[in-house]
Amino acid sequence: MDILVCVKRVPTVGGKIAVTPDGQEVDTRMSGFTISPHEECAVEEAVQITERLGGSVSVLTLGPEVAIEQLRDALALGASRAVLLETDGREFGPMATAAAIAAEVRAHGYDLVLLGNEASDTGDYQVGIRLAHELGWPVATGIKNLSVSPGAVVARREYRGVEEAYELALPAVITVKEGINLPRYPSLPGRLRAKRAAVERTSVTWTPEGLRKESLRVPASSRHQAAVLGNGVDAVPELVRVLDELGILSRAGDTS
Amino acid sequence: MTVLCLVELDGPEPADASLRALTLGRTLGDASVRAVVFADSANVPAAVLADYGVTDVYVIEPSTLEGYAPQAWARVLAGLAAETGATAVLAAGTDRGNEVLAHLGAITGLPMAANCTLVTPDGGRTHRIVRHRWAGLLFEDAVLEAPIALFTVATDSVAPVPADVANGAGSDVSAETPVSGGAIQVHVHKPELAEADLRVRATESPTRAGGASLATARVVIGGGRGVGGPDGFAPLEELAGLLGGVVGVSRVVTSEGWRPHRQQVGQTGTKITPELYLACGISGAIQHIAGCAGAKHIVAINTDPGAPILAHADYAVIGDLHQVIPALIAALRAR
Numbered sequence: 365m366d367i368l369v370c371v372k373r374v375p376t377v378g379g380k381i382a383v384t385p386d387g388q389e390v391d392t393r394m395s396g397f398t399i400s401p402h403e404e405c406a407v408e409e410a411v412q413i414t415e416r417l418g419g420s421v422s423v424l425t426l427g428p429e430v431a432i433e434q435l436r437d438a439l440a441l442g443a444s445r446a447v448l449l450e451t452d453g454r455e456f457g458p459m460a461t462a463a464a465i466a467a468e469v470r471a472h473g474y475d476l477v478l479l480g481n482e483a484s485d486t487g488d489y490q491v492g493i494r495l496a497h498e499l500g501w502p503v504a505t506g507i508k509n510l511s512v513s514p515g516a517v518v519a520r521r522e523y524r525g526v527e528e529a530y531e532l533a534l535p536a537v538i539t540v541k542e543g544i545n546l547p548r549y550p551s552l553p554g555r556l557r558a559k560r561a562a563v564e565r566t567s568v569t570w571t572p573e574g575l576r577k578e579s580l581r582v583p584a585s586s587r588h589q590a591a592v593l594g595n596g597v598d599a600v601p602e603l604v605r606v607l608d609e610l611g612i613l614s615r616a617g618d619t620s
Numbered sequence: 621m622t623v624l625c626l627v628e629l630d631g632p633e634p635a636d637a638s639l640r641a642l643t644l645g646r647t648l649g650d651a652s653v654r655a656v657v658f659a660d661s662a663n664v665p666a667a668v669l670a671d672y673g674v675t676d677v678y679v680i681e682p683s684t685l686e687g688y689a690p691q692a693w694a695r696v697l698a699g700l701a702a703e704t705g706a707t708a709v710l711a712a713g714t715d716r717g718n719e720v721l722a723h724l725g726a727i728t729g730l731p732m733a734a735n736c737t738l739v740t741p742d743g744g745r746t747h748r749i750v751r752h753r754w755a756g757l758l759f760e761d762a763v764l765e766a767p768i769a770l771f772t773v774a775t776d777s778v779a780p781v782p783a784d785v786a787n788g789a790g791s792d793v794s795a796e797t798p799v800s801g802g803a804i805q806v807h808v809h810k811p812e813l814a815e816a817d818l819r820v821r822a823t824e825s826p827t828r829a830g831g832a833s834l835a836t837a838r839v840v841i842g843g844g845r846g847v848g849g850p851d852g853f854a855p856l857e858e859l860a861g862l863l864g865g866v867v868g869v870s871r872v873v874t875s876e877g878w879r880p881h882r883q884q885v886g887q888t889g890t891k892i893t894p895e896l897y898l899a900c901g902i903s904g905a906i907q908h909i910a911g912c913a914g915a916k917h918i919v920a921i922n923t924d925p926g927a928p929i930l931a932h933a934d935y936a937v938i939g940d941l942h943q944v945i946p947a948l949i950a951a952l953r954a955r
Contacts, residue, residue: 377757377906378905379905379906381906390758401888458732459731482718482734484887484888485753487734487753487754488732489719489735489772490718490722490725490732490734494726504820505715506719522882523715523716523824524833525826526824526826526827528822530822532819542889543874543882543889546877574765574766575732576762577761580758581758582757583757583759587931587933589931590919590920590933592936592937593935593936593937594937595939596937596938596939596944599944600948600951603935603937603944603948607896610895610917612896
């Protein structure tokens, strides 16, 4: 079972998010970078599958040279091979990204390609699907449970309280969501191996797409600092009054 | 001009997220909005769709296409877009909506803009859009240039408003008076589908979870690190039961394994739109705010008056949830 996992380098944001003065990027002067969360789970899932069935896990990212940091993070979690599709730093759209990944998949050959359901920064929700169409492979998205056997996968997710199961013949593309597993912490030997590992590099050329970013901004919040109703249990009568005023209590039984 | 909107159903009604999509779709100039529904034609909520300004409904019945098959649904939309000369095709920014529109983008070779909050025709093949990045923590102003604009509508931003109400005619109509929509035509549509479009198809079975869905619950009681462990959630469940709501949790709670991931509110979990979000012992990481900002009212219970969640809440109680929640339950039971 040869698996390719696609990850993306995204800023680590915690308490707040800010935009650079030119409105083109997230301001990362005060933050680091990480693998987008769904994709960290994709790496873990791939490692678990090969631990059971054998095979190899390759990890790929499309980004500037500094994105090698995220490839090494994935190598430390158990991936054995790393591929950088190297850009000049410009943001690739989902169509160009899918086309570049498809070229690598055709050149190397894989049984399964795993991606995150959506990148946490751009949230385009489409690279995995466009990749599958480029390759002519079946695809399932938003997956939170995956059973892999040598020729096929059963992929499951929830939709409005209903479990959906998809059966796909391999090779296939699967996009996963956080919750499919709990990613392990990298081991010390894993980190050392990742540090020394070679990274295969291929340059990719930016192409324009029909959806063009003009600028990013932090939306104006309709909320300001909360009105404090009081301290501890003494605040409960006031809390009940506010909940009543908001109409929460009068209709509480409606949905039961 | 024709605008096509994929409408998902939630039981017998259009899904709330689809009503939001229709509300945005209606603003695309003088466009006539046509809905596409995958259901038995006897179960199509035509009256509600008419209220939202839909002039035509294309129904794909189970005898034509049984169950959810994302690529087949996209193929149907592609066919209808060509047939009606649509200038835009949209869906709600749900798991299914984003998935089907992404397939449609791949099938047609056109760009797709996910989770828009504003779409404005700008002449010819151009639309100006505002869309979510970082699950809505950032807005992107962008230009979408394509012969057919493909996009989804953020599920927690555009309020669902019937057409007549939006036009002002129904502004003083009480909730009990039905708002009458225009005439609506229902077409049973029987597309040709290729085998390849049907190879990925959902087999559905009820989950053990059941109950009200987090995404559409009217009240959500949120629990975070302050709950203290897997055993601390019983009072939150009890309060949720009293208020007709459900429990949601922060990311740390699921990554610690205290509660299942399906209860997570946030960027990598579920985005919620309740009347009330009561955030208990949740500090308010920005990814959590992305999931709950669509709540109508937010009340925080936190021991720390400096917790970031207070900057995003309407009201706050400064105190220990382990004392405040039982007292609140007692006060509600005494009413």
